[in-house]
Amino acid sequence: MSNPFSRTLRSLEGDLAAGSALGIATVTALLVLGGVWALVARLPVYVTSEEARLEVGEAPRTVAADVTGRIVRVAAAVGQEVRAGQTLFELDSGVERGRLAEEDARLEGARLQIASLRRSEATEIEGLRRARETGRAAAVEARSRYEAVLAAAELAEDEAARNDRLYQGGLVPELEATRSRALARQRRKEAEALRQEVARVEVETGREVQDRQAKVDGIRHDIAEQEGQAGLSVATSGRLREEEKLRLVRAPVSGRLAEVARVQPGAVVGAGAQLATILPPGRLQGVATFLPSSSLARIRPGQPARLRLEGFPWTEYGSLASRVARVSDEPRQGRVWIVFTLSGQPRSAIPLRHGLPGTLEVEVERVSPAALLLRAAGWPRT
16 A cells, blocks of 8 residues: 655655754764864963962061160051151150260360360460570570680680789789789689579579470370360260161151051050061062972963952953063972062053962963863873
């Protein structure tokens, strides 16, 4: 019996055969394309850090007290911009100021005493000069008189000797000879008296010069003592001024105060106590740590990376393009440390600041999907 739907069935069988062939061809094409993609495509492989944070290029500087003291003034606040040398905290320096005033008064007294002694020295030196000149002139005058009288005495003695010879020869009377001898004795006595006068003048002049020289030497000794005292006062004053400066806690560099200790006037702080932290101006960079097992020999300078900051979901804010700058040669504290820089970023909604924590993903290689599947299956790398 003939089937009335035979033609319809044959038509359906033809359509099914054509559809199956098309499906097989489509699946085959997709498999071929997938295989080509699995072999040709390159997917990035990332190593994720344990920790990462943004930092300024120059290390933060700590502001600490140099000495122990009581705070009398606080001029620092978190976020404040400061310049190098600006006073941030002031410690009580009343004791140093009192001692400094005493030393300054002592120094002024020593200087006045030195000025007075130098005037006395100048007076005594002038007196010494005049004593020498006067004594020298008196000695010259006395010596001149002595020499003149001595010459007269010698002449009188020669005259007396000649008259004695003439008297012996009966050529002059005895009275003349006697008078000549008396004159000669008188002239000799006068000469001897003048010789003693010369000696006396020289001795007195020498004694006066010696006394005045002793006074000058004594004054100079006193000046040396006062100058030593003044020098000691100057050194002590300088030391006290340096101690007073140490009680002014100043900013070592310019920058922004990232941290300020919670201290109030009246609080006592010890030497070395950290009072603030300054962030110097500079370009932001980052520091990240990795496990050695996943990073050694894999992370190298120049590799691209991306930073995802905590508190700023990457699905909303995205990630920050970065690049590895330096890698530590050996692990420190069981971790590999790297320094990374931020690449040129478009305007970001994230307020980039020092200390922001996050996670760094470093692209260590690019491999095909097939290689990733083989690695997942336990095949060794080739």
